[in-house]
Amino acid sequence: MRFARSGVTLMALSLSSLPVAASEQAESGGFVEDSSLRLLNRNFYFNRDIRDAERGEQSYREEWAHGLLAFYRSGFTQGMVGVGIDAHGLLGVKLDSGRGRSGADLLPVGRDGRPEDSYSSAGAAVKVRVSNTELRYGNMRTEIPVFATGDSRLLPETATGVLLSSREVEDLALNAGHFTAYKLRDSSNHDQDLYLNYGENTLGRSIDFVGGAYTFSQRLNASLYVADFDDTWRQYYGNVLYALPLSETQALDFDFNLYRTQDTGKALQGEIANTTYSFSVGYSFGAHKLIAAYQKVHGDTPFDYVGGDSIFLANAVNFSDFNGANERSVQLRYDLAMAGYGVPGLNVSVRYVKGDDIDGSRADPQGGYAGLQGDGGRHWERNLDVRYVVQSGAAKDLSLRLRHATHRANQAQGEADVDEVRLIVEYPLDIL
Numbered sequence: 001m002r003f004a005r006s007g008v009t010l011m012a013l014s015l016s017s018l019p020v021a022a023s024e025q026a027e028s029g030g031f032v033e034d035s036s037l038r039l040l041n042r043n044f045y046f047n048r049d050i051r052d053a054e055r056g057e058q059s060y061r062e063e064w065a066h067g068l069l070a071f072y073r074s075g076f077t078q079g080m081v082g083v084g085i086d087a088h089g090l091l092g093v094k095l096d097s098g099r100g101r102s103g104a105d106l107l108p109v110g111r112d113g114r115p116e117d118s119y120s121s122a123g124a125a126v127k128v129r130v131s132n133t134e135l136r137y138g139n140m141r142t143e144i145p146v147f148a149t150g151d152s153r154l155l156p157e158t159a160t161g162v163l164l165s166s167r168e169v170e171d172l173a174l175n176a177g178h179f180t181a182y183k184l185r186d187s188s189n190h191d192q193d194l195y196l197n198y199g200e201n202t203l204g205r206s207i208d209f210v211g212g213a214y215t216f217s218q219r220l221n222a223s224l225y226v227a228d229f230d231d232t233w234r235q236y237y238g239n240v241l242y243a244l245p246l247s248e249t250q251a252l253d254f255d256f257n258l259y260r261t262q263d264t265g266k267a268l269q270g271e272i273a274n275t276t277y278s279f280s281v282g283y284s285f286g287a288h289k290l291i292a293a294y295q296k297v298h299g300d301t302p303f304d305y306v307g308g309d310s311i312f313l314a315n316a317v318n319f320s321d322f323n324g325a326n327e328r329s330v331q332l333r334y335d336l337a338m339a340g341y342g343v344p345g346l347n348v349s350v351r352y353v354k355g356d357d358i359d360g361s362r363a364d365p366q367g368g369y370a371g372l373q374g375d376g377g378r379h380w381e382r383n384l385d386v387r388y389v390v391q392s393g394a395a396k397d398l399s400l401r402l403r404h405a406t407h408r409a410n411q412a413q414g415e416a417d418v419d420e421v422r423l424i425v426e427y428p429l430d431i432l
Helices: 002-016
Strands: 036-050 058-072 081-096 118-130 133-141 158-166 171-182 208-213 220-229 233-245 249-261 273-283 288-298 328-337 346-360 376-391 398-411 418-430
Touching: 081 133, 346 398
Parallel strands: none
Antiparallel strands: 036 058, 036 418, 058 081, 081 118, 118 133, 133 158, 158 171, 171 208, 208 220, 220 233, 233 249, 249 273, 273 288, 288 328, 328 346, 346 376, 376 398, 398 418
């Protein structure tokens, strides 16, 4: 864990040179007193029509399932050193699917091609806090730009490892971690290999990262991270987010994301020298928001990442990430908050993304990306997202969401032509 230890050292040096914030541990109410228990009911319907499937290949996927997600978060014991535990239990139950329609990743699929009737998992992480610095060890979710577990299906993904988080300095959040195992979204197994989205060679056994985010003002935020994926790559990430109010009802926001990935050690996925960035501009006026984004990949391999959601790029959308080798892509998006028209809780979003100039023909022939994409690849995607959250009454916080995606591509791009529908109903209950 040399990389993780150097991350801890970096955090210590950073803290020593900046003013100390008030201690959260000194204000601890106790292990039980600060506990919370939340239950989320999630009902998920998913279908994907693969329009360019060849004869004999599965051309349609359809699954409907219900999930029960319980999350317990204890407080910390009182004293100089606080101890606590976070735990979760996840259960997924099939409502409808079958052989020939499975494979939407809502449910695990058996060797006979039939989806399982149910699946479940549970996990916990022990946590220790001193002042505003917290160490967690066990099975957990992460939201780090270079290692973020996903939650795009019925049950969330989790990872097993160590996470150190510190907020000793006001407006500065530091994180360092070491993770060795993963649980996929349609699995009960916590001991699976780390999840790589596009590469196909042998996987590294661990990932280490360190970095943080700093809030300069209400308008300006920045973050910087570096990760080391065992014998595969070293990845750097930077972000700048700036908000500019124009009036009481109008504002601009600018979001810049940059990843730099270079192979390291045994280079298990082959030669990699990839720089990928995105830049988006948003204009809000009243209930409306217009967003334009540009994304570019420099490198003969796609931008790849460990973990289901470790891609903080503007054009990573419903179906495609628009992250192909040498790809450039543009996005136009429109959001409408219907509260401005007397329907609070209802939000609508539409967007269109187009990518071209894809050329993966020069990828390392011995690497994990060889043959994934050709020369002259291009594609486009159109998304519709409608979400309503009940604002009051017995069903308060009940949400209903419709997500529709259409994706079309040529053969060199490498992804399928699909029409996709997701219907998601969620009802959270705060038990404690």
